[in-house]
Amino acid sequence: MTVSAKVNKIFQDAKAEGRNFLLEHEAKSVCKEYGIPITELKIAKTAQEAAKFSEEIGYPTVLKIISPDVIHKFDVGGVVLDVNSKEDAINGFKQIVQSVKKHNSNAKIDGILVQEMAPCSTEVIVGAIKDAQFGPTLMFGLGGTFVEVMKDVSFRIAPIDEQEAKEMISEVKAYPILQGIRGQAPKDINAITKILLSTSKLVMDYPEIKELDLNPVMVYEKGAKTVDARIILE
16 A cells, blocks of 8 residues: 555544544654654554553553543553553553543443653654645744743744755744754654654645644654644545
């Protein structure tokens, strides 16, 4: 199946279920098809599978609810971090299901996402929104409190080229953090550039994407990994 066929099917399946958003594993599958680096993940249907997949991926892992009825996973206890053993995985699976059902007894649970827990590093956000006037517009900034409190972000109208991607990165006030300050090693600017270019291509190829958020993206000395991904459709 070609890249476009795989992505088309994901979008069509969501629409067929009456959803205008992709579940996290779907959004990450779309990202992967466009060369955007993501954390390794598997979908567990049982607690035993969660334990098995955690061992296969390698500890520590993260468990997350997969449900079309749950948008904000943390708010309903739908996430368990720092899974470091078979017992953690089994207990975490059960804990998530019980917590979600407690908040919404009718919630449809499609499984539990077992995901590699990316090592902590500098967090950035890559986003896109379909502007009524300008069309697909890209956003870049440092993730976490930087984007929420400081609103330290840059914008470009898609499509962008490599030079524009690097300009987006260098324009944020927190750029020196990526360059390496106070003895910290510089982060992989080229990896961020590639993610911005891939995101630009994705939103240009699929104008039905209303919003896209990759947040956080962990950036390392070499490479980067998308920890969370969200895609909203028109």
